[in-house]
Amino acid sequence: MTDQAMIENELRALLRDCLGLSQQRVDAFDADTGLFGHLPELDSMAVATLLTEMEDRLGLVIEDDEIDGEMLESFGALLAFVTAKRQAG
Numbered sequence: 001m002t003d004q005a006m007i008e009n010e011l012r013a014l015l016r017d018c019l020g021l022s023q024q025r026v027d028a029f030d031a032d033t034g035l036f037g038h039l040p041e042l043d044s045m046a047v048a049t050l051l052t053e054m055e056d057r058l059g060l061v062i063e064d065d066e067i068d069g070e071m072l073e074s075f076g077a078l079l080a081f082v083t084a085k086r087q088a089g
Contacts, residue, residue, distance in 0.1 A: 011078065019041040035078060
């Protein structure tokens with residue numbers, strides 16, 4: 001499995017666990033699947049939980065100025081953010 005595939009699987013597991021989504025639903029996410037503003041489960045409180053879990057489970061440090069609406073707009077945008085953070089790490 002490639003690093004990209006591993007990151008994608010980890011991110012899907014995080015979304016499933018943090019938002020209480022089914023595995024089937026998370027597996028259906030593609031790059032264009034809307035997240036914040038599209039998933040009722042992803043409200044402002046869930047965003048805080050998700051970011052904390054991303055740091056803990058993926059070994060990331062997310063600075064406040066890195067958090068914006070674009071990062072959480074779609075699954076593809078969040079995946080690109082996590083991938084860039086892991087590669088810079």
